Amino acid sequence: MSRIHAQAAGRMQSIARNPIMIALFASLALAACAKKPMNSAGDLGLGANAATPGSTQDFTVNVGDRIFFDTDSTSIRADAQATLDRQAQWLAKYPNYAITVEGHADERGTREYNLALGARRAASTKEYLSSRGISASKIRTISYGKEKPVAVCDDISCWSQNRRAVTVLGGAGM
Amino acid sequence: MLKRNPFRFLIALATMVTLVIAPAYARVEININKGNVEPLPIAVTDFLQGELGQKISDVVAADLKRSGLFAPIAKTAFIEKITNPDAAPRFEDWKVINAQALVTGRVTQEGDGRLKAEFRLWDSFAGQQMAGQQFFTQPENWRRVAHIIADAIYEQITGEKGYFDTRIVYVAESGPKTARKRQLAIMDQDGANARGITNSNDIVLTPRFSPNKQEITYMSFEGNEPRVYLLQLETGQREVVGNFPGMTFAPRFSPDGQRVIMSLQQDGNANIYTMDLRSRTTTRLTSTAAIDTSPSYSPDGGQIVFESDRGGRQQLYVMSSGGGGQNRISFGDGSYSTPVWSPRGDLIAFTKQSGGKFSIGVMKPDGSGERILTTGFHNEGPTWAPNGRVLMFFRQNAGAGGPQLYSIDLTGYNEQLVQTKGFASDPAWSPLLE
Numbered sequence: 001m002s003r004i005h006a007q008a009a010g011r012m013q014s015i016a017r018n019p020i021m022i023a024l025f026a027s028l029a030l031a032a033c034a035k036k037p038m039n040s041a042g043d044l045g046l047g048a049n050a051a052t053p054g055s056t057q058d059f060t061v062n063v064g065d066r067i068f069f070d071t072d073s074t075s076i077r078a079d080a081q082a083t084l085d086r087q088a089q090w091l092a093k094y095p096n097y098a099i100t101v102e103g104h105a106d107e108r109g110t111r112e113y114n115l116a117l118g119a120r121r122a123a124s125t126k127e128y129l130s131s132r133g134i135s136a137s138k139i140r141t142i143s144y145g146k147e148k149p150v151a152v153c154d155d156i157s158c159w160s161q162n163r164r165a166v167t168v169l170g171g172a173g174m
Numbered sequence: 175m176l177k178r179n180p181f182r183f184l185i186a187l188a189t190m191v192t193l194v195i196a197p198a199y200a201r202v203e204i205n206i207n208k209g210n211v212e213p214l215p216i217a218v219t220d221f222l223q224g225e226l227g228q229k230i231s232d233v234v235a236a237d238l239k240r241s242g243l244f245a246p247i248a249k250t251a252f253i254e255k256i257t258n259p260d261a262a263p264r265f266e267d268w269k270v271i272n273a274q275a276l277v278t279g280r281v282t283q284e285g286d287g288r289l290k291a292e293f294r295l296w297d298s299f300a301g302q303q304m305a306g307q308q309f310f311t312q313p314e315n316w317r318r319v320a321h322i323i324a325d326a327i328y329e330q331i332t333g334e335k336g337y338f339d340t341r342i343v344y345v346a347e348s349g350p351k352t353a354r355k356r357q358l359a360i361m362d363q364d365g366a367n368a369r370g371i372t373n374s375n376d377i378v379l380t381p382r383f384s385p386n387k388q389e390i391t392y393m394s395f396e397g398n399e400p401r402v403y404l405l406q407l408e409t410g411q412r413e414v415v416g417n418f419p420g421m422t423f424a425p426r427f428s429p430d431g432q433r434v435i436m437s438l439q440q441d442g443n444a445n446i447y448t449m450d451l452r453s454r455t456t457t458r459l460t461s462t463a464a465i466d467t468s469p470s471y472s473p474d475g476g477q478i479v480f481e482s483d484r485g486g487r488q489q490l491y492v493m494s495s496g497g498g499g500q501n502r503i504s505f506g507d508g509s510y511s512t513p514v515w516s517p518r519g520d521l522i523a524f525t526k527q528s529g530g531k532f533s534i535g536v537m538k539p540d541g542s543g544e545r546i547l548t549t550g551f552h553n554e555g556p557t558w559a560p561n562g563r564v565l566m567f568f569r570q571n572a573g574a575g576g577p578q579l580y581s582i583d584l585t586g587y588n589e590q591l592v593q594t595k596g597f598a599s600d601p602a603w604s605p606l607l608e
Contacts, residue, residue: 009513036244047478055359062596072487074442079361105553107570108527108552109511110468110488110525110527110555111379111380111554111555111600112380112424112467112468112481112511112512113424113467113468113481113483113488113511115400115421115423115424115439116423116437116439116444116465116467117465117466118422119421119439119442120441120442120443120465124440124442138461142257142398142400142421143400143421143439144377144395145375146354147354147379149351149352150352152350152352154352154551154572154573174273
């Protein structure tokens with residue numbers, strides 16, 4: 001159950017502003033329970049039309065707001081490239097959004113190193129998005145190190161979800 | 175938001191008088207270099223008179239016991255009832271119960287309201303007084319007096335400075351892991367008198383004491399701008415350290431307290447900088463396309479140990495305080511991080527990750543003589559007691575729950591849980607308060 005709570009809490013802020021998202025909330029939680037990385041509408045069992053095009057929900061649900069990394073690695077994996085390509089296309093289509101890329105590490109490292117590792121992941125994500133045409137000036141980065149896990153357990157099924165970079169539309173996000 | 179003036183009473187405790195009778199040649203002694211020493215049986219009698227005297231002797235006995243070097247004898251075994259702490263005890267009565275050392279004392283109230291605490295340390299088998307001192311303080315500082323007395327006993331018998339009259343600054347954690355609330359907190363080294371010194375929803379991490387004990391440097395995510403801060407304990411005043419263009423983290427003071435050393439993150443790289451707190455000038459010490467972080471000065475200020483992944487995995491490096499001569503010192507299996515130079519200068523403590531385990535260990539500043547003190551699922555972030563004999567760190571066990579603080583002797587023996595109300599991490603030991 002902790003995973004449900006984790007994923008849900010991370011989205012509470014954006015959800016609170018939009019009643020439509022209340023319905024999606026339950027589905028997100030279920031998807032998290034099934035340990036699926038929430039990268040696409042398919043994972044969530046939702047129709048692509050469930051969110052207003054160009055909205056935060058549209059970005060999160062239909063594009064995928066996060067990518068995952070291998071242990072101690074900051075390179076953008078092939079599956080992550082696909083997600084970032086979709087992000088770049090979407091952001092090109094809706095150019096009014098500035099974004100914050102939040103870099104995170106799993107808990108299997110020391111605190112200070114993980115802050116730097118999260119920053120490095122955010123930086124490589126930013127670099128990739130820039131290479132896909134998103135102006136670097138519209139991309140802010142921040143690292144939370146290992147301080148904001150979304151999945152809590154003592155094995156790789158959780159650690160692999162926590163090694164992530166999350167693209168948050170506008171501002172600093174959660 | 176910030177508690178007032180936790181160190182105000184430092185001034186009040188200045189008066190200390192050595193009681194007459196010169197200390198005899200100490201027959202009772204403990205060689206703490208030996209490792210797993212047999213704890214010395216000691217009788218700590220209730221100080222006269224009344225409840226406060228008893229409470230003080232209990233704190234003294236608890237300090238000595240937790241050090242692992244002393245075995246306080248149960249009061250129920252005592253034969254002689256001390257009625258005059260100035261007179262020599264009946265040594266035979268204490269030899270019978272194998273009390274090699276004996277502590278007697280008295281607490282009285284002065285006319286001006288101050289507390290007067292006196293103690294004497296006796297060598298039962300030599301039949302002599304080893305030490306005797308008296309202290310004056312405000313009544314609310316009775317625990318500090320007890321710690322100071324415990325330090326005096328520890329020093330008399332081991333020949334090393336004590337570490338009981340000290341505090342720990344740490345991160346108090348509460349709530350679920352995915353939404354952890356963190357605040358900076360300070361407590362006495364034995365876990366008593368814990369109190370929060372920040373209270374906000376911002377993430378706060380890695381607090382460290384200044385050598386003058388009046389300031390803390392730490393990292394905060396206030397305003398979603400992760401930066402190193404300086405906090406004045408006396409006034410609660412806070413300020414960002416320096417005007418850096420990115421995340422600053424991993425702060426520590428220089429041994430003279432005049433500089434803060436930290437990492438600055440720019441794009442994918444972290445490099446080490448210092449800021450002079452008077453002139454506000456910053457100096458860059460490392461320039462690599464790597465993560466250089468967790469810097470810690472040698473006690474003479476001449477060298478800095480830090481961690482870097484410039485060679486692949488995190489390893490420990492030593493450089494001069496100006497940034498020159500950067501040499502790798504760790505070569506064991508696994509990765510090394512969070513190095514902290516001992517206040518004695520002889521060792522560097524670290525966190526080591528190897529084989530899926532996290533250990534706390536020490537090595538000499540040239541990298542030789544590595545010793546692992548404790549290993550487990552997750553041990554991290556050692557900090558030294560001011561006498562360089564004991565380390566504190568935090569441990570997160572597998573499964574639910576959160577981190578807790580532990581102390582362990584330099585020898586790897588005597589691991590002890592440090593009681594905190596909730597979860598706790600990132601401990602940093604103060605210098606001796608005296």
